[in-house]
Amino acid sequence: MAGTIDLDEETLQGQADIWRFIYAFADSMALKSAVELRIADIIHLHGGAVTLSQIASCINNGGYRTPPDINCLFRIIRLLVRRKVFTVQHPSDGGEPLYDLTHSSKWILHDSELTLAPQIMAQTHPWLMAPWHCFSRCVKEGGVAFKKAHGSEIWDFASEKPEFNGLFNNAMACTAKIASSAIVMGYKEGLSRIESLVDVGGGTGGLISEIVKANPHIKGINFDLPHVVSTAPEYPGVCHIGGNMFHGIPNGDAVIIKWIFHDWGDEDCIKILRNCRNAIPKENGKVIIVECVLKEDGSGVFDDMGFVYDLIMIAHTSGGSERTELEWKKLLREGGFPRYKIINVPAFWSIIEAYPE
Template structure:
């Protein structure tokens, strides 16, 4: 390739390769900060803190390695996850990023980070190339069982995953309720949430729009420990066999888990459920934009690969792929509503 130091383009490429080689350091150092609860410590203090003050609040033995703590904070300040005042005594504060990493608050993504950087999850990524060569699923090749089988048999893993998913729901749900407020305000009668698990999503919709009667629909074991919500009933069943009849259907973050054929089956059941009332099927899902570089587009691409790695046939879809899929179901009136989040609303009639 010639003299790299004399070729600016090659030198830039060299830099980019090294960034990718060590990209894992960013997520795993951030994980260590969440495990040490550094954001919580600063938040509880109410103002920026020195390194020694932070160290004194970390639950550990007296032999805490403050030099190594300083080194991880150096990276996290560089990445704008924490702020730092000028020397000689640096004071570390929260930023708009680290405020999302405080535990035990409604808007916390700390469980999301701990879930998706957990060794059980990351191990599967090492099987991507074998899974491509052998037409397999990386998670199954890594663990000898499917993602859902492990979730069913391993309570610790099931809790890890459910905690991560639950903590990511609140900010998305807020954007759905706000972004589709004109739609929800005009709905009448019953709204069945397909695959609603504990029922948190439909309960929040009903709370904000109490004229709607909510039906949380999932397998009975999915809502076995769910509370009772005002205006919401829990109904057990299998979405591949039948969806309860309702005025309208809502389905969020379900279709991304399944290949096209299964999605068509689910959506036909949804369409049948609202046929008598001529209602809407309202889908909340990611829409991929591979050539666009807006706020959540990189995250969407990563989540598509997460589906590929963990689920047999699960995938995110482009707008064209969604339109093609929905037309196969028989929908003729399809309206896509972008939201200020990673999700979009797709309204089908």
């Protein structure tokens, strides 16, 4: 007769937690499937709750002769309902269940002005997932996870592979829209007296274009690597300049730099900060840093994500990390910015306003 194990409640919960962590990837993959199948878009275009068969009838089947597998679709949506990405209603007359959007699924609409769909497609792509399998090697050997997985670091990989460059730029552009919305709403006073603003590492210009649109008195300069700005569209009031932030930065009244410092180690960040200081006036100049500020005991809605993103920095960068306020203070001082102020905005990021004097 097989033996039995008497588990107390805490031990049982511990086992349940480990099972959940093992299969946490299932949430990401189900979400990716929903984005690829455009499930949220189908519901949104319908204008209200829809049945599973209605969703299936609207899925682009790519020319396959067989119709979509409704059982497979149901099982994917069922998990996402449990995760509150979608909601389900069971009619009292016994009719088909009706599926609808939630506050979460509105963020995976393809054609929404503010969407995270490109981020989902990028972060779940095998190119960006492969480095995660190298973490234990990084602990044992040191080195860069992305390079271990692909033979080159991420920026070189992007410059050599246009498809990856497009995937990555689309992901960055969608976060730029979310960041720009938060900045335009929550940082009006900080932008009111700036005449020229340089977006360092601005990608294809999404952030600076939105700032200039809301603040037409600002002359916008989008600055990034030549292969990045070569694909940037034209925006009113914005000029694109290709270059390298480690060699120099165009002059402006202020510099804004979003989600760049977390890609680099302290030594590289200090070089960037010193180039930022050289690009702005000594009096009344400032650097506007849009980054996460880690709070180890934080209970805010985005605080957990800071620690997740810290591991993304191991996966995708060569020495990057998310930083606590104390780490930011030390970095800014060594980069030539002895004074700073942290401003909260309605987003994952905070604004760190840094001053050279």
